[in-house]
Amino acid sequence: MDEEVSTISNQATGGQSGSDLPSSAHAAAQKSTEPSSSDGPKGRGSASEPHFGLPLEVFFWTVEQSPVAISITDPRANIVYANAAFEAVTGYDRFKLLGSNQSVLSDQRTPSIVYESLWSSLLRQRPWKGKLVNRRSDNSPYLAELTVAPVTDEQSNPRYFLGMHRDVTEQHVLEQAVRNQKALIDSLLDSAPMWFVAVDEKGQVALSNAPYRAAATRFREGDLAQVFVRALCGADSARFAQLREKKSPLEPREIAIPFEGEANARRVELVGQWLDENDSSADAFFRRGGQRYFLVFGTDVTSLREQQERVAGNALRELISEEERVLELQEVLNAAMFRFELPLNLLNVALRSAERRGHDQQSFETLQQAVREAVAEGQDLLERLRHSVPEIPESPLEEIDLSELVREVLKLSTARLMAEDILVDVNLPNLPTLRARRGQLRVLFKELIDNAIEAMGKSIERGIYVEAKVDAGKLVFSISDTGPGIPETLHFKVFEPFFSRTLHKRDGAGMGLSRVQNIVTDHRGTVYVDPNYRKGCRIKLELPLDSPD
Numbered sequence: 001m002d003e004e005v006s007t008i009s010n011q012a013t014g015g016q017s018g019s020d021l022p023s024s025a026h027a028a029a030q031k032s033t034e035p036s037s038s039d040g041p042k043g044r045g046s047a048s049e050p051h052f053g054l055p056l057e058v059f060f061w062t063v064e065q066s067p068v069a070i071s072i073t074d075p076r077a078n079i080v081y082a083n084a085a086f087e088a089v090t091g092y093d094r095f096k097l098l099g100s101n102q103s104v105l106s107d108q109r110t111p112s113i114v115y116e117s118l119w120s121s122l123l124r125q126r127p128w129k130g131k132l133v134n135r136r137s138d139n140s141p142y143l144a145e146l147t148v149a150p151v152t153d154e155q156s157n158p159r160y161f162l163g164m165h166r167d168v169t170e171q172h173v174l175e176q177a178v179r180n181q182k183a184l185i186d187s188l189l190d191s192a193p194m195w196f197v198a199v200d201e202k203g204q205v206a207l208s209n210a211p212y213r214a215a216a217t218r219f220r221e222g223d224l225a226q227v228f229v230r231a232l233c234g235a236d237s238a239r240f241a242q243l244r245e246k247k248s249p250l251e252p253r254e255i256a257i258p259f260e261g262e263a264n265a266r267r268v269e270l271v272g273q274w275l276d277e278n279d280s281s282a283d284a285f286f287r288r289g290g291q292r293y294f295l296v297f298g299t300d301v302t303s304l305r306e307q308q309e310r311v312a313g314n315a316l317r318e319l320i321s322e323e324e325r326v327l328e329l330q331e332v333l334n335a336a337m338f339r340f341e342l343p344l345n346l347l348n349v350a351l352r353s354a355e356r357r358g359h360d361q362q363s364f365e366t367l368q369q370a371v372r373e374a375v376a377e378g379q380d381l382l383e384r385l386r387h388s389v390p391e392i393p394e395s396p397l398e399e400i401d402l403s404e405l406v407r408e409v410l411k412l413s414t415a416r417l418m419a420e421d422i423l424v425d426v427n428l429p430n431l432p433t434l435r436a437r438r439g440q441l442r443v444l445f446k447e448l449i450d451n452a453i454e455a456m457g458k459s460i461e462r463g464i465y466v467e468a469k470v471d472a473g474k475l476v477f478s479i480s481d482t483g484p485g486i487p488e489t490l491h492f493k494v495f496e497p498f499f500s501r502t503l504h505k506r507d508g509a510g511m512g513l514s515r516v517q518n519i520v521t522d523h524r525g526t527v528y529v530d531p532n533y534r535k536g537c538r539i540k541l542e543l544p545l546d547s548p549d
């Protein structure tokens with residue numbers, strides 16, 4: 001808050017006596033207008049002698065015109081002189097102030113210890129420097145940076161006190177703003193959920209936040225900041241200097257960092273950035289320059305990565321088991337087809353030989369034998385196929401919001417609907433919940449929506465309309481498309497297994513609507529093609545609302 005300053009030359013003003021200093025100084029100034037050389041040693045002399053080759057009044061003019069507020073007091077701090085700047089800074093008429101104590105400027109908020117320190121220095125004939133709160137004549141406060149010093153005569157007797165002060169309020173406001181800003185930035189950095197460290201050009205840590213410091217103390221394999229720098233810029237220090245010079249942008253990197261007491265290394269994502277700081281030293285005042293820092297932000301992504309790996313692992317597992325199931329089915333069906341070929345060939349051969357020979361007894365017996373073998377083989381095969389049909393665990397019955405489920409299924413087809421430029425209109429207002437098996441209903445609606453998309457083909461009007469209503473204790477749900485529709489003769493056949501009008505890759509075997517039929521039956525409902533709909537195809541489902549339990 002305050003300090004003693006080492007030395008102030010108190011000789012140059014000479015030893016004016018008493019409290020009439022301003023008038024005698026004026027008199028001195030008026031008497032000696034011609035500069036004359038000093039006889040005495042340089043820098044010392046009596047009041048009447050010129051100093052440094054300058055007339056004495058020059059010293060008075062200098063003090064009088066100084067832009068610093070200067071006052072001279074008697075040993076009891078009563079003001080005997082104040083310059084023009086003093087008047088400007090304090091607002092007091094300096095001539096009216098003569099004889100008043102310097103304490104006229106004092107503000108109650110300056111702690112008394114400051115004054116005690118000031119006086120203790122002065123009484124030991126030592127100068128003092130410090131900051132205190134002063135009040136102007138209009139009672140407004142300002143922060144004064146004050147230097148006081150004793151003024152002694154030629155015999156080193158204390159005669160006066162010199163006071164010099166300037167208003168440093170603005171500077172203080174700026175300094176305080178910088179300090180506040182720094183405190184804010186520090187607390188923001190400390191509370192950020194990431195590690196932050198700034199490295200100077202010598203690779204030394206210049207600034208860091210609390211999370212980084214905590215991490216650095218748990219890292220036992222060297223300097224953590226250096227590990228970060230090497231990860232982002234490479235191990236070569238020349239390269240670091242080169243990147244630094246060019247302020248090259250750096251790719252984010254992810255590295256593994258082992259910490260003491262932790263079994264697995266932590267995964268940290270690093271981002272690096274350059275920051276130029278202006279040089280605040282005096283010799284850089286008129287030239288550009290300063291330090292370039294390398295800022296590193298590190299985010300601990302260990303749990304995020306673990307989660308991502310878990311999700312990816314699950315998805316892969318599902319994919320593999322799905323593939324395995326498909327492969328298994330493929331094998332069974334291939335084997336079945338192979339085994340069906342044999343009796344078919346036998347039948348074929350027998351049929352041809354019967355045709356060649358006419359209807360004699362032997363060819364009839366051969367044919368009979370072939371049919372018998374084919375039937376036996378077919379039955380055996382059917383039995384095996386029956387055993388190979390995969391069993392799907394029955395999902396539990398639950399209350400289902402049908403409109404939510406339909407939207408969820410539609411979301412799966414969004415990309416396809418957009419690519420095919422198909423408009424979907426869903427009208428499912430305030431439906432009651434349906435007690436059903438969620439997984440099965442998902443498959444059902446997916447099947448119907450996929451069918452509708454496929455049916456659209458090159459139709460000009462491209463729309464799918466989904467609607468539902470409650471009618472006589474049933475939920476009547478319909479999905480209509482603007483495709484070519486299904487001929488009336490096929491309205492029942494399309495629900496048969498393996499019936500397909502277009503053997504498309506998606507399902508291959510025309511099992512889609514058969515599956516829909518099974519699911520609807522499982523829910524005690526009915527499904528049919530609406531015979532009254534002529535603009536395309538409309539599939540209607542009727543599902544009873546009373547609980548299937």
Ligand code: FAD
Nearest residue numbers: 073075076077102103105106107115116119148161162163
């Ligand atoms: P005061 O009673 O005046 O002083 C408080 C304490 O200071 C006392 O406890 C005592 O220990 C000590 N003290 C006061 N006067 C003397 C003395 N003559 N000898 C020994 N000890 C003493 N003050 C400001 O607030 N603003 C200024 O800009 C300022 N400029 C000054 C310039 C000069 C050249 C000098 C000599 C003093 C200056 N002072 C200034 C100090 C001022 O004289 C008062 O001491 C101060 O203002 C406190 O005043 P006060 O009435 O609150 O308490």
